[in-house]
Amino acid sequence: MLKHTDIWRAIDRLAAQHGLSASGLARRAGLDPTTFNKSKRTTSDGKLRWPSTESISKVLDATGASLSEFVSLVGDGAGTTPLQRVPVIGYAQAGSAGYFDDAGFPAGSGWDELLFPSLGDPHAYALEISGDSMEPVYRDGDTIIVSPAAQIRRNDRVVVRTKGGEVMAKQLIRETATRIELLSINRAHPDRSIPLSEVAWMARIIWASQ
Template sequence: MKHADIWRAIDRLAEECGLSVSGLARKAGLDPTTFNKSKRATPGGRLRWPSTESLAKVVDSTGTSMSHLVALMDSNADRAAYRRIPLIGLAQAGEAGYFDDAGFPIGGGWDEILFPELGDPNAYALEVAGDSMEPAYRDGDYLVVSPNARLRRGDRVVARTTGGEVMVKELVRQTANRLELRSINPDYPDRTLDGPEMDWVARVLWVSQ
């Protein structure tokens, strides 16, 4: 293992999580500067390595595995397995011009994040705002959404009404004429949307916290 390999893995893991290296360190409960490029060598040129404790905290906080972190060290890893997906604010998602009738993102002008290939060309990320999804999702989290993924009971989903209201809840039941949703935060009400109210619904596949 080379010095460049371990830092490459940390950089790539941060990308996968939609975070800067400072954000990754903060998520792991470390000093935000722990993984900064300026900390990777002393002013005199001596190489600095991240501690095993730091790596263990990163793996635990991101829900990944040490074997995955090791795989990210490979300088020949296929970066084509990653692609940029749109990052849309939750408030933007309720506005006209960001989605078509099927719930696929359209247009442009949004930010992007790098994410492993999902096999869904219409995948996108939503940035959480507010506390309506706590404790599962918090303000600033990124939810990666797949409009083409099959929906099942118990899935976390993003639903939009014909009036432009966007909500993230748990799917209880879906029929051709009704969508029953359970609130993730018990302080907020469950929702039932009848056919004329429903615009689209899509499955949440992953969250970057």
């Protein structure tokens, strides 16, 4: 399972590779210089604070590092964190018949793959975003990683596939015994209320490589 300390360690190592402190790395990426300070990694009451995907994206752009290179920096110093091969599926493909089984797991083989620290879910997969329906959070060409095994809570961002083959990434606002209420990430698009009887599966978005 990807840990809080793994991500922060990778940021520190990326900074060191470029002869920078964590503050210097943040400054180069156009972020507040305190963004990656150790004091910012937990809240005053001890709650873990994770770096945002936006800040990581800016750091990768500023250093020219790829997501794979960033992932390679994750580890405990005594060896690297186990890596998992994650199938990459085009967003348009996700709505086509035959790409997922009834449980929402990718079906078949021959997918493109990316390496990612072990997610604790062997059925996790990545979707390549196309179009502007999820801007500004997810843009055309971004990759999101989805975990069918992850517990879904209110306000989580999720991917939903209907039995009619429609696939959408939304924010879960409410789930009742009969339907789910979804907030559109792009406010130019309508929110959705879908009967559970029409939902093929719903899975949580756990990472975005923006």
